[in-house]
Amino acid sequence: MTTLLIDFLSWTCLLAGGLFCAIGALGLLRMPDFYTRMHAASVTDTVGAGLILLGLILQAGLTLVAVKLAMIGLLLFFSGPVAGHALVKAAMGRGLAPLLANPDSAGADSRTFSTEQGQALLDEEEAPSKP
Amino acid sequence: MFAAAILALLITVSLLLARAVLGPTVFDRLLATNTIGTCTVLLLAVIGFLTGRPEFLDLALVYGLLNLVGTVAVLKFFHDSKLGERHRKEEAT
Numbered sequence: 001m002t003t004l005l006i007d008f009l010s011w012t013c014l015l016a017g018g019l020f021c022a023i024g025a026l027g028l029l030r031m032p033d034f035y036t037r038m039h040a041a042s043v044t045d046t047v048g049a050g051l052i053l054l055g056l057i058l059q060a061g062l063t064l065v066a067v068k069l070a071m072i073g074l075l076l077f078f079s080g081p082v083a084g085h086a087l088v089k090a091a092m093g094r095g096l097a098p099l100l101a102n103p104d105s106a107g108a109d110s111r112t113f114s115t116e117q118g119q120a121l122l123d124e125e126e127a128p129s130k131p
Numbered sequence: 132m133f134a135a136a137i138l139a140l141l142i143t144v145s146l147l148l149a150r151a152v153l154g155p156t157v158f159d160r161l162l163a164t165n166t167i168g169t170c171t172v173l174l175l176a177v178i179g180f181l182t183g184r185p186e187f188l189d190l191a192l193v194y195g196l197l198n199l200v201g202t203v204a205v206l207k208f209f210h211d212s213k214l215g216e217r218h219r220k221e222e223a224t
Binding site for chain 2 (some may be wrong): 011014015017018019021022024025026028029034037038041044045048049052053055056059060064065068069071072075076079080082083086087089090091093094096
């Protein structure tokens with residue numbers, strides 16, 4: 001009975017984790033702006049990874065495998081925010097402007113840059129073969 | 132059920148790959164690449180359970196560490212603007 005319950009919980013966690021991973025990826029594909037995409041990607045990094053690892057830990061029971069899975073979870077728990085912070089800091093440093101909702105930027109899309117350097121980055125992206 | 136989780140993770144990776152190919156700026160590509168790395172760690176762990184070989188978890192740990200180091204290294208490269216040398220030269224001339 002207990003094994004059945006643990007199995008049920010584990011499958012639920014695995015399926016929900018896979019679903020949240022797919023939702024995060026869908027958001028990352030559909031969101032209009034780099035910073036909103038960042039927000040969507042955090043779903044995959046936190047809830048998706050956490051639920052899948054929790055499901056695997058429930059399958060493993062109290063073994064060394066569960067400890068390794070917990071170590072992976074701890075690694076993702078710390079590396080996700082570090083990578084996210086570094087990404088946003090680098091993007092802001094290069095002058096990538098966030099998409100704002102005020103009327104002044106009504107015609108602007110996600111490819112708006114605040115500085116000339118950022119505009120140069122965009123030009124470089126659009127025409128990579130240009131010398 | 133492990134196969135279902137693997138299928139969901141593969142769908143996730145394909146969507147992220149589309150963003151990495153489409154992404155207008157280099158930061159979008161890096162964000163997608165970093166998330167693909169996270170999904171790969173999870174994929175390795177689930178594959179280890181599916182095939183009954185827990186050694187895959189060690190690979191997942193190493194891959195997670197490499198993913199963090201790679202992302203931070205590339206971002207440091209961009210943050211210190213070493214790639215902007217060409218623009219600085221253009222401004223000087």
